[in-house]
Amino acid sequence: MKKLFLILTILLTLFVGPLLGQEAEQHTDAPNTEESAKTADQEALIDSETEELTDEERAKAVADKAKAEAWLEGQSLASEYSSLNDDDKRSEDYAIDSFVVSGDTAWMIVATALVLMMTIPGLSLFYGGLARRKNVLSVLVQCFACTALMTLLWTIYGYSVASSGDGQFFGDFAKVCLKGMGVDTVSGTIPESVYFTFQMTFAIITPALIVGAFAERMKFSAVLIFLTLWFTFSYLPVWHMVWGGGYLAEKWHAIDFAGGTVVHINAGIAGLVACIVLGKREGYPKSPMPPHNVPFVLIGAALLWVGWFGFNAGSELAADGVAGMAQLVTQVAAATAAFVWMMAEWILRGKPTAVGIATGAVAGLVAITPASGTVGPMGAIAIGAAAALVCYWTATSLKHALGYDDSFDVFGVHGVGGIVGALLTGLFFIKADTGAEYIENNLKGQIVSVIITIIWSGVVSYIALKIADVFCGGIRSTEDEEIQGLDVADHGEEGYQL
Amino acid sequence: MKKLFLILTILLTLFVGPLLGQEAEQHTDAPNTEESAKTADQEALIDSETEELTDEERAKAVADKAKAEAWLEGQSLASEYSSLNDDDKRSEDYAIDSFVVSGDTAWMIVATALVLMMTIPGLSLFYGGLARRKNVLSVLVQCFACTALMTLLWTIYGYSVASSGDGQFFGDFAKVCLKGMGVDTVSGTIPESVYFTFQMTFAIITPALIVGAFAERMKFSAVLIFLTLWFTFSYLPVWHMVWGGGYLAEKWHAIDFAGGTVVHINAGIAGLVACIVLGKREGYPKSPMPPHNVPFVLIGAALLWVGWFGFNAGSELAADGVAGMAQLVTQVAAATAAFVWMMAEWILRGKPTAVGIATGAVAGLVAITPASGTVGPMGAIAIGAAAALVCYWTATSLKHALGYDDSFDVFGVHGVGGIVGALLTGLFFIKADTGAEYIENNLKGQIVSVIITIIWSGVVSYIALKIADVFCGGIRSTEDEEIQGLDVADHGEEGYQL
Amino acid sequence: MKKLFLILTILLTLFVGPLLGQEAEQHTDAPNTEESAKTADQEALIDSETEELTDEERAKAVADKAKAEAWLEGQSLASEYSSLNDDDKRSEDYAIDSFVVSGDTAWMIVATALVLMMTIPGLSLFYGGLARRKNVLSVLVQCFACTALMTLLWTIYGYSVASSGDGQFFGDFAKVCLKGMGVDTVSGTIPESVYFTFQMTFAIITPALIVGAFAERMKFSAVLIFLTLWFTFSYLPVWHMVWGGGYLAEKWHAIDFAGGTVVHINAGIAGLVACIVLGKREGYPKSPMPPHNVPFVLIGAALLWVGWFGFNAGSELAADGVAGMAQLVTQVAAATAAFVWMMAEWILRGKPTAVGIATGAVAGLVAITPASGTVGPMGAIAIGAAAALVCYWTATSLKHALGYDDSFDVFGVHGVGGIVGALLTGLFFIKADTGAEYIENNLKGQIVSVIITIIWSGVVSYIALKIADVFCGGIRSTEDEEIQGLDVADHGEEGYQL
Amino acid sequence: MKKIEAVIKPFKLEEVKDALAEVGIEGMTVTEVKGFGRQKGHTEIYRGSEYTVDFLPKIKLEVVVADEAAEGAVKAITSAANTGKIGDGKVFVSSIDEAIRIRTDETGNEAL
Amino acid sequence: MKKIEAVIKPFKLEEVKDALAEVGIEGMTVTEVKGFGRQKGHTEIYRGSEYTVDFLPKIKLEVVVADEAAEGAVKAITSAANTGKIGDGKVFVSSIDEAIRIRTDETGNEAL
Amino acid sequence: MKKIEAVIKPFKLEEVKDALAEVGIEGMTVTEVKGFGRQKGHTEIYRGSEYTVDFLPKIKLEVVVADEAAEGAVKAITSAANTGKIGDGKVFVSSIDEAIRIRTDETGNEAL
């Protein structure tokens, strides 16, 4: 418990300094503006009936809208050389507002499949391989059950609460059970059904990520209750704040292209809180707990890597140059981080390990996520390298120093990697036409979103765990169950009969 | 043998009741009409030279064609808001009839890859993991060999016999060895080569599904002969009847968007017949035969799940709103079924199992298949839940009560799930624009197609097994081979050297 | 050492005969012309500023350019029926030269993901499964590290040296660190970022293929140095010679649609040289060294197969009829080769093996690679069957006769399969519109490219190994390390804790 | 006390366990082993190389019993494990000086 | 010399090894085995069929020691492996005629 | 009869088997075991934590032979398994009261 507060304090202190230093700057500098406009634009696409951006500050909204329009105009000029011009022509020809572009739709259907592939089989193999043999199925089942459960929750109320309405922190219930979404409903240049399902896969993987932090010791029933509460009260509001035109988008112009804040920091903090509240696994850290199936770890990491193209390049919601560049920087950041982690281990420990190179790749993928729409290849190298070094230090030194037992380093990789990425997203930018990269100090909005996400997710996680505790008569498996392994204890099965 | 007829009788009885009750209704009610038109449309795309729908009943054909035209007109109106309008414009501009849309082509090339991924590695891992260690390779090789063999058969005569010509039950030999198909040949809005390869992946997975029913005891040579015969005399004619404008499409307006009847019921019944004719595995049901590698089962199921997006959303043959909705309902049905199966096990057996949640997901995927082009998200929840419950009952109770040994529950999941899906497809529909869902009794055509498929596949399977028996001097491995394991006996290899 | 020269001599002798026989023919016969034009076209797409094809022979360049224009015109006529007409219309409407087609972009983003999936997880599982248990991680890490390293090298200088400039053997440094590539930079009908990343995945898998030849006995540090040198001095120049408008493209009109020469022969020869220079594994061939995890081999092969659609159909760089046909012939060749290899084993050894069917599929995929843009389905059957037989003979007889220890038959499958494919690519062609296939003797250019690639890669490999030897104090692991296994020796980990 | 070690065919384990239970023996330890003997192995093939696998999977069963129970136990095992085919395995009997139950520190026959 | 065979719970191995080291024993051989005894197994479920898994994972430890060291070794093992719960396992002691160290051909107590 | 138990390095199994065949012994049972002794293990690393793996993979070979064949068998094993490096393993010889061939119910030396 004390550790929890200690860590949160460290994190907060780290951010207050830079934040104060930035206070003086105005927050209407270029990249911020673009982003705010983009968010506005996205919101407009998502729900074209709620054109007003806020209720309270009408003046500000008008200004924001003007900025958004300017940005859109810029876009439309740029699109003389992009795939959009064709659509403009079409919309002229038919005098219609919204239409589906088959190329964008093709890409987004596939991107959706790729992101699902990240969770099952990707993440489940990655985590399953890291577990000890007696717990492999419990990890796999938790990932699968999370997939099933979040699909239902996102369909029933999640999509509505996250994306519709214009609250600061939560959306509304206008689209509960997908009310009003038909085959012909359009979102941007793709069918709304595709946008919905794409976002569903994000709602699946985010809680699934947390599983790795409390693996090998939490009751299955408690896992389901905790994840349901966390999804509802942390994932949905942070989504709404960042991507749904809520507090962080509107007021702080947070840049989060593909989910550094919404997904990784959010999940990483939940993992940290959960593993501290649950306590260490029996025997940790005295007995070694090496992965039972390292090839699974590597296949899982590889599938995460491949699927991440859907995650990052898919977040453009179109098959265009931004998506292409997002894929490029994703690949470069992942490779850099894998390479740097490998070299760090080689130099510091004498041997580069398989688990290390895989973990490095994931750290790089996490860190590039928020930046993948705005950064260029050289920025990606910087972000990948920074993420590898900081996450390496967290997972191999800080964790042992502080003594919490984050089973598969969810905080160490997703939480910390997400923070590194979110901050550096405020620094590196690429020019669309020439590819020139420049450094721009746009840290303030980023720092605020990181802090708010940390606090929000931390508090919600703690309360959710306490509620689960009450419902399940304790969230932790018994010592006997833990020794026997959760596979037999929770699921009545053994992983292998070899 | 007796069991086989008992089961067929139960199934038939279940259907005769509702069928009689429907006798009075006219079969020209709305959804039927649409579907008949759609089928006509599809047929027209496939072979634009055979414009006449039937030979015998010209009057009926004219009426049908009129309906088809009306439906097409409706489509074209709807397409003011869909991606098709662009194509209309283009066909106007260039005065050409057929053209390739790159977005649709992009999606369908990928959908083809996804469906191949369902068989190898997906299905082979799912089945391979369920097998005992000593038989893992035999299952994997059977899936691989099926992939190779069916690719050749589909290329040489399968595509032609299934899709060309206007027979009631079989096509003709007009396209044998892909005569007339070049790089520029078009089918709908995609190259014919893509349509051909997409359908090839269906022709691969369907016989591969059957492998799970007779696994761990059938001679490899007999497997190849049986599957070749079954493919030729059951898969191809049912395809032609349902999708090739044959008997079930024309006369009964069967709705089968992505293959509930053609693929799953067809394969499920073949599996049932094969496992009954072969007899039980040595030691079944006395000795437990748990899966040797449950993580493989889960990875396999995950890859099936991801690949199924290609299967269902790909069956739209375009990247549009219908494809998007098909992906959405596929995801929702799979998740619902996985969740319901898990809860059923938890409540009825005390523990939710890993194999259970994976099997549930597959059952949901099977059941949504025929409905994926016409149902909405709430219908998908209903279909997923129903499939999970009925398949759970079949695989855990009915199978033991009747005493057949369907090794990996091919009948229990694909046969029964397919039947549940095919019937419910006649009930749930979604409105394109508003997303409103309604219930419509359109069961009759569905029931007839189910019954005809059951009988057709059942009879062909039985005869094919008897022929294989003659050719191979018995279709069953010897007792010694079975005890030693088919890996060493049939393939001279062991799965693992751990 | 002696073996190395013996093999090279055999290969060379095999080619000199046919080559002399061809000397008389003129090299301007139809398919050559088309290809030269196509290459010119590709080059033009890659770098639209360097319009001149050569410096030295201006006259020849003009003639070539004329041919290229004629071919492009033919294309543009054909495109009345293809997706391109829309783009033509658009370019007319907007008076712009280059634009992004969203459908092509969608496909190419996904194709890129598929090719990455070939290396990780595909190839790494295929090789990992073939290794002995104690070396599984060393193989996996080598594939992963190769992915990371080549991503960086390709970004920093590889792309520039391979694709820009108009040297005969090497490109220039104009695009070092992706200078000038922005979000809006276009290559053909796709963003240049996508073209770059797609080609990056080729630069990743090619060196990774070599790993299989020297597996289980080479120091990890030596692997990295060797691959870096080989990539720089063999992969990049062969790429430039064949695809970058260099020597083989310009002078010999080599047809290599997706990389038979650049990727497979190139890597296969490097593998052969490396395994001969390194020497045999301890105990080879006396002790049997069966694969430790055959299911991994099959999953790996399956992922390679699925990913290969991205490799071959992606090499069209568009979602059109050529891509569709490339996918089709890829599937047919892989299936044929798998089937033929299986039957060969069955007939010659009494049992069809799992490793055999998987290896056969890979051999077919390798051989169809160079031909996948020009051949039809019947040609694919011929190529698949030929590859299976020749590679079977190499891997099971020739290798043992010559006594080299190519751990996982990189030369036997990729080298030899690549040669078979490259030669047969000169024979089989398909007509675009009717699908009719014809045989055309276009062997000369193919033979020359094969020979030049063999010599080039052979010499570079040998020198690179010697340099690595100096840097690492020997390239081979010690006997003790080899007995203990490279997992523990090089990476401080064990694969499994089962 | 006597220790009975039996090497049997794997699929006979269940029957042997039941046979021992019938003569009142309810404790045993089993190990997966590989046996080499007159029963010939099989041939495996890997890319054209054939090699013989001589070591066949067997189960080794260890039971420690009171002296007087040994004969019955051996009988139970041999009759349950017999298939009449080569490779059925062997039973070896040796003497044990002392047995201790860890949980209770009971010794001798009490410990079994 | 005496051979001590101990069947223990897997997670006790580390402690037992340390206990033996304390009494000066630094060589041993361990095998993963399955034990059957009074400790009841668990139920597994596969598609609705429930079956009992009677054989539980255990570790078998073999240590050969000089006659005089046997008692101490047994004590070390029993006290380290004891949890007081059923299934803690057994220790069996028997006699060894001869021991040889392969590397040096030393025999008897020297070889241990 | 004598039971010879040998703990050897895994890669020596084939040679030991051949050496035994040369002295006429054609039956044996082998088990994969982990050995702990003077041969030191290796270090493994998992996300920065290093831990020592003390238990090394070994093969345990059990052969039961007639009394008079024991010496030859032990010699065959020790010379074939010897590498001269630490960790080569041990051979233990003990007495067997009775041996039975399950297939035929033969006993004593006949059973081997």
Ligand SMILES: Nc1ncnc2c1ncn2[C@@H]1O[C@H](COP(=O)(O)OP(=O)(O)O)[C@@H](O)[C@H]1O
């Ligand atoms: N001399 C021996 N010492 C130890 N184990 C033996 C011996 N001879 C045979 N075995 C074991 O008994 C098993 C069966 O022996 P085998 O000669 O194949 O058939 P059978 O038991 O019918 O004579 C072997 O696989 C081996 O495990």
Ligand SMILES: Nc1ncnc2c1ncn2[C@@H]1O[C@H](COP(=O)(O)OP(=O)(O)O)[C@@H](O)[C@H]1O
């Ligand atoms: N008679 C026996 N012979 C050999 N091993 C035995 C015998 N009885 C028990 N064991 C071993 O000891 C283990 C523990 O025995 P069990 O009866 O479950 O508990 P306890 O040791 O507390 O009496 C068993 O799992 C088995 O491996």
Ligand SMILES: Nc1ncnc2c1ncn2[C@@H]1O[C@H](COP(=O)(O)OP(=O)(O)O)[C@@H](O)[C@H]1O
């Ligand atoms: N006292 C013992 N009892 C049983 N097995 C032993 C004993 N001492 C050693 N061993 C076995 O012999 C193996 C080799 O012993 P070790 O001390 O490492 O080397 P060496 O055989 O060269 O003396 C060990 O790994 C262990 O399996």
